[in-house]
């Protein structure tokens with residue numbers, strides 16, 4: 001039997017998902033051909049806006065031509081299908097290609113609706129749907145100062161965010177009296193509006209655009225029906241979407257009154273050789289403008305087409321979909337669940353407003369108060385996952401409904417009853433339709449971390465919104481299995497670093513012997529000793545060479561310098577914020593000359609002198625200290641550098657004094673020991689010359705204050721920092737850093753940078769905000785006190801050491817001779833020294849000798 | 851009492867007090883570099899033990915082992931190279947992470963508060 005030929009028109013997210021599901025197990029049975037009107041194969045439209053913040057078209061791609069080739073899928077890009085002949089079972093493309101099909105799948109998506117406003121067809125007026133649209137908007141932005149988005153719905157606000165990121169003064173013009181009219185109620189809309197206005201986006205509601213004409217101060221003027229007007233250079237229409245059903249019309253398929261291709265539960269149209277899926281399809285007179293229902297339709301169609309052979313014979317008909325959504329718009333969390341408007345007869349409504357924190361929550365419950373029917377969340381959507389499950393699975397509330405709204409008290413479970421209350425059938429990931437049972441099965445089968453779970457169940461790989469819930473299911477299931485994740489520090493301590501830290505703190509343990517007798521065995525090793533020394537330092541801040549501590553230090557801390565491959569050391573004085581006087585610069589140069597040190601500008605805006613021998617360290621450091629320079633802690637797991645830019649002092653763009661702030665911060669946190677090194681940077685404006693978003697703490701000036709970013713990383717696995725707070729003043733900035741820094745010190749693993757810490761932090765950024773901004777754990781005062789203690793007890797380690805003859809005894813190569821190490825040999829490279837011992841041969845030599 | 855013969859066999863290196871507990875120093879000895887470690891902990895009954903091995907890290911060809919951390923496993927004591935962290939048994943000189951590699955060991959003792967290495 002020859003293969004059935006399946007033609008898929010439209011290679012968007014849903015068309016691709018259909019192909020992917022079909023090709024996975026049935027590529028032998030079907031010949032698949034797909035036509036894409038766009039210039040590339042499917043990409044992640046949900047993440048479209050991230051194209052402006054670092055994701056390239058390749059990052060967003062859901063597949064590649066190579067992958068399709070490998071699966072034997074025939075594809076035609078830049079090839080729009082323009083007509084359908086159902087009688088002969090053919091489709092024809094704009095370029096005249098005609099192709100027959102056995103089964104046709106229409107996945108043509110939708111197109112942005114542009115109201116017939118006179119003047120809409122001019123340059124620099126756009127829609128927001130494809131990567132090409134985004135390229136064009138970025139082009140317009142280059143010659144624009146002001147941008148307007150017409151439409152204050154979900155996509156409109158996302159487009160506004162994009163304009164803002166492109167540096168435009170941004171306005172949103174909405175016809176309705178509130179933003180996101182479909183999802184939110186008046187209270188939620190009002191709060192969202194005030195939050196968005198605070199971020200500098202001007203919102204105009206109840207404005208009906210009458211025409212777009214030439215402007216006086218800008219390129220265009222938009223005249224509104226009420227006589228007012230707004231001048232702008234760029235316009236983006238986001239006035240809703242319409243199903244792309246043109247092709248279906250040419251084939252005379254049944255359509256809805258207001259468009260959309262009518263389908264049944266199998267996603268079949270009235271022609272039983274033609275399916276329609278995704279945003280072009282109309283089911284029960286409804287269009288579903290979200291990705292999860294689209295994927296569900298694709299599955300239903302695959303199941304029907306393969307006569308239920310797919311998905312282990314599981315019935316996967318399309319039975320409608322929940323339109324709950326959770327989003328972050330311009331940094332504001334917004335969610336709506338189920339019957340958000342309280343349309344169910346006799347439903348009761350409760351709401352909670354915390355205007356200082358900018359949080360609005362509303363719940364809709366059944367008349368008997370037993371079931372949650374819907375909800376609206378603005379400003380804090382951390383309840384979304386739990387509440388959605390309560391609605392979808394009709395779980396009876398375990399407490400009075402109002403308990404859901406009250407901020408969680410320590411230790412008490414909320415009325416939701418936790419993850420255990422969810423039935424096995426509960427859908428955890430709606431995008432990929434993965435149930436709690438599926439996840440538990442995968443965990444039982446050995447997928448015991450999030451990354452593995454993602455790759456074997458697909459959960460969490462769509463919008464990503466379910467990952468916190470996924471994590472909870474994972475942990476609960478691991479608990480069930482009796483798998484206690486072994487996070488013992490090493491063979492001497494069966495505790496995690498975090499647990500040890502708490503023991504040391506609460507029992508005020510100050511030395512290693514005491515720690516061992518409290519909770520360890522044996523005599524310690526190269527893992528637990530430095531870790532303990534580091535924790536003692538983070539808590540008590542005694543000098544690292546204090547008698548009880550010296551034996552615990554890694555060699556770099558032990559000699560206050562970084563050991564190089566030949567046993568010599570580097571010398572890095574602190575140069576706060578990278579600012580240095582000519583005198584200090586000259587002194588460093590003179591020292592380098594006198595001691596014949598290799599000199600290099602580091603990647604951290606300071607100067608490193610290499611090749612100093614042990615006995616030279618105190619002499620050199622004495623000169624440094626006498627001249628007012630301090631240790632740079634390049635050797636410590638502690639604050640490294642605070643990189644700065646020149647900011648308002650010199651730069652024409654600067655909006656704050658970034659250099660002074662960097663110096664202030666570097667001096668504040670110098671010497672603070674932490675689980676791993678910590679780097680910071682301060683940029684004077686959004687151009688970000690100090691690269692703050694790649695640092696553990698990044699600070700970027702705004703015209704109202706500072707934006708604080710956290711948990712960035714360069715290095716082995718780069719990570720962009722997360723925006724933690726916007727437009728905060730100096731005092732708030734320092735307060736937040738104090739708390740986050742100490743919380744990291746207290747809870748991170750050994751040698752865990754803030755980036756990895758953040759990724760492992762349950763609840764992630766939202767949780768951290770809750771801890772820091774709302775003092776969720778009620779420990780902020782403690783953390784602030786601890787940080788203050790470290791700041792107050794700071795000492796330049798070198799200064800203390802050079803004044804202590806007993807400690808200086810160790811700074812000699814030999815304890816019983818003034819001779820030097822004859823194995824330290826240098827050659828000359830570009831006029832400076834370079835180590836010349838035979839490192840590369842060393843191992844071979846050692847093997848040969850044995 | 852130290853006899854004359856003994857004085858000829860054992861060479862004084864430094865005072866035990868010159869080596870802070872649980873750290874090492876490097877001694878110049880017969881033209882060789884020897885790393886001497888001072889072990890002391892409650893596990894060892896708070897008595898001082900000294901151990902001596904070659905100072906040369908064979909993996910990096912650098913004279914640095916005296917500056918490494920002391921590490922215990924199953925009652926055996928090791929030094930971790932400060933460069934790439936390989937462990938060397940302080941009694942046998944065997945490398946715990948690469949069985950093909952070992953370093954020299956030396957006889958060492960404390961006498962009257964002095965650390966001594968044996969000449970032969």
Ligand code: SRM
Pocket residue numbers: 562563564570571572600601602603604605606607608634640641677679694712713714715716717753
């Ligand atoms: C000197 C310098 C390179 C240079 O010639 O410019 C340097 C040198 C070293 N780096 Fe670095 N890093 C230097 C800037 C950086 C930067 C750039 C920056 O800070 O802007 C990065 C990437 C940014 C980041 O950390 O996120 C960087 C990422 C690393 C990493 C990878 C960390 C990670 O989380 O992925 C290591 C390894 C580690 O820490 O485990 C490392 C480790 C090291 C060590 C400590 C390796 C070692 O143990 O011997 C080097 C010793 C320095 C010494 O002897 O003084 N160095 N290193 C730079 C010193 C900056 C300073 O003034 O303190």
Ligand SMILES: Cc1cc2nc3c(=O)[nH]c(=O)nc-3n(C[C@H](O)[C@H](O)[C@H](O)COP(=O)(O)OP(=O)(O)OC[C@H]3O[C@@H](n4cnc5c(N)ncnc54)[C@H](O)[C@@H]3O)c2cc1C
Pocket residue numbers: 009010011012013014015035036037038045046047048049079080081082107108109110128129130155158244247277278279280288289290291292294327463
């Ligand atoms: C900015 C933005 C943000 C979004 N955010 C979210 C979100 O957070 N959560 C969520 O659930 N959803 C979100 N969505 C919606 C989501 O992207 C869509 O639901 C999803 O892309 C629909 O998939 P589709 O395949 O039906 O349509 P599309 O992805 O639009 O794909 C249809 C494809 O078919 C092509 N095509 C059309 N006609 C023809 C033809 N005749 N011949 C050949 N090709 C044709 C089109 O060019 C297009 O490439 C967002 C959408 C946008 C634009």
Ligand code: SF4
Pocket residue numbers: 645646647648651652653654655658683684685686687688689690
């Ligand atoms: S970040 Fe802004 S203020 Fe700082 S130097 Fe760059 S352009 Fe100037």
Ligand code: FES
Pocket residue numbers: 428429430431432459460461462463464465466467
């Ligand atoms: S719900 Fe979107 S990825 Fe799971």
